[in-house]
Amino acid sequence: MKIYGFPLSPFVRKVVVAVKEKRLDAEVVPSNPSDPDAEFLAASPFGKIPAFRDGDFALADSTAIITYLDAKYPEPALLPAAPEARARAVWFEEVADTVLTPTGAPIVLNRFLRPRLFGTEGDEAAAQAAEEALAKPLAYLESVATGEWLVGAEFTVGDIAVASTVRTLGYTGWRLDDAAYPNVAAWFGRVQQREGWKAAVATEDRIISAAGL
Ligand SMILES: N[C@@H](CCC(=O)N[C@@H](CS)C(=O)NCC(=O)O)C(=O)O
Numbered sequence: 001m002k003i004y005g006f007p008l009s010p011f012v013r014k015v016v017v018a019v020k021e022k023r024l025d026a027e028v029v030p031s032n033p034s035d036p037d038a039e040f041l042a043a044s045p046f047g048k049i050p051a052f053r054d055g056d057f058a059l060a061d062s063t064a065i066i067t068y069l070d071a072k073y074p075e076p077a078l079l080p081a082a083p084e085a086r087a088r089a090v091w092f093e094e095v096a097d098t099v100l101t102p103t104g105a106p107i108v109l110n111r112f113l114r115p116r117l118f119g120t121e122g123d124e125a126a127a128q129a130a131e132e133a134l135a136k137p138l139a140y141l142e143s144v145a146t147g148e149w150l151v152g153a154e155f156t157v158g159d160i161a162v163a164s165t166v167r168t169l170g171y172t173g174w175r176l177d178d179a180a181y182p183n184v185a186a187w188f189g190r191v192q193q194r195e196g197w198k199a200a201v202a203t204e205d206r207i208i209s210a211a212g213l
Helices: 010-021 038-043 062-072 083-118 124-133 135-144 157-170 182-192 195-210
Strands: 002-005 027-030 051-054 057-060
Touching (some): 002 038, 010 157, 083 157
16 A cells, blocks of 8 residues: 655645554655656646555545545444434544645745745745634634544544644644643544554654655
8 A cells, every 4th residue: 555645744644644543554655746756646647645556546635545445444434334423524524624724724834834845935924814714713623622532432534634734733833722722632632642643643753854854
């Protein structure tokens, strides 16, 4: 199994965590959308990360890849069986992918990618505005993160996606305000204690340090 991408991306990390939660083995192949090679492009026709290969089967997009993984390797399930829980898991994945990540993206771009990777100056005003805009999705998550996991008793793709975005923001120096968001902070603490998460972070740390970041 191969995962193409760079685990600084919350979308790539989602797949790495899902693989580790399922106790599967995958090689993470560092792949750069700005300098794609043929093997990566064969799995990701639009050059986006993550991409994935399992034998002859290749696919891109974190949601599509995790859908495949959960169907092919069902234990432990990341998409619950009960209709309500399954839909809520996908909802939280969407909150992460389409609200939290894009809202926080100017922080990542202007406080990490531009100054650390691209060697250009970040737009601090844009980062500051994004930090303020994060209050709305964080307040929402605070109001619902009252159980063990976001959907309740089951750890799901929704937990993976939201936690993955929080971790990427951490690369910029941004920190979750524990006093303002105690439920989210306690939930994130529980995610970080999971063996699958810890294994994914260990893989990530190796890749980031090999890249000199
Ligand atoms: N919906 C996609 C989003 C993937 C995505 O936007 N990845 C970004 C990195 S975080 C990317 O590849 N950007 C480069 C590009 O769009 O060329 C997923 O869930 O995998």
